Amino acid sequence: MLNNKPVLALETAVLTHGLPFPDNVELSLALEAVVKSTGTIPATIGIVKGKIKVGLDLDEIEFLGKEKDSVKLSAADLSYAMTKKLSGGTTVSATLFISYKSGIKVFSTGGIGGVHRGWEEGFIDVSQDLIMMSQYEVVIISSGVKAILDIPKTIEYLETLGIPVVGYQTKYFPAFYSYDTPYKLNSYFMDIKSLVDYLDMQSILDQKKSILILNPPPETSGIPYNDVQLYIKKAVKDAKSAGIKGRDLTPYLLKQVNYYSQGTTLQSNKSLLISNAILGSQISLALSNLKRPE
Secondary structure (H helix, E strand, O other), rough: OOOEEEEEOOOOOOHHHOOOOOOOHHHHHHHHHHHHHHHHHOOOOOOEEOOOEOOOOHHHHHHHHHHOEEEEHHHHHHHHHHHOOOOOEHHHHHHHHHHHOOOOEEEEEOOOOOOOOOHHHHOOOOOOHHHHHHHOOEEEEEEEEEEOOHHHHHHHHHHHOOOEEEOOOOOOOOOOEEOOOEOOOOOOEEEEHHHHHHHHHHHHHHHHHHHHHEEEOOOOOOOHHHHHHOOOOOOOHHHHHHOOOHHHHHHHHHHHHHHOOOOHHHHHHHHHHHHHHHHHHHHHHHHHHHOOOO
């Protein structure tokens, strides 16, 4: 909410680094359209020539979608991008931070970052997303973490940081493309009213942490968990052979997983982004209409 109006924040890393042009622009506009259809205001967030933009217009969305020099920006990159007048898409951590500073309470994405695989081998890579979620209070709707990550370790890390995690119409922690995972949730809600009552209680407690709402991908576009794990194993092997590490690892793995799935993961990604935007819009609208008893 912003001035008690329902607003939903949307990230732009998928616009700048997730899909090729013009598919990326079409998806961004489709996300805005479904948000508007619920009576909620979309606020697509990005950086254009060093300026933070909360609510990109059509020209700005097309600019970021076409700009070959767009950078992928985490929260830690914002000051540098602004100083150097760079343009780029915001990741979960950056979008979360900007949303909080802008007074936007609800943010929809595809999947959050987390703990990468290879922890046992000494490869320690933890996304900034988790740290920012432990410091700033925003409601985040996602389909779990990106399937290429170490899901059990990420769940443990979320618990360690004290970040509330609840499912919506699911008793299991979704794995981005997959709704049928072996990871059970302790908390879940089956209807919007109960979920919003819970969010209101969290706000009253004022714990200063984000709340992660897990919305599984639609069953019509979800991919069986075991199938995705096979694609990921092949992609991880490719990454090791190619020496891909750091911030290049996630986009590389996602590209390889899409290759091995023959494009089905990309379609699933689009579908879950739309689904999460709809749920985020409904939550923002319900929160804006919430009246606490005197």
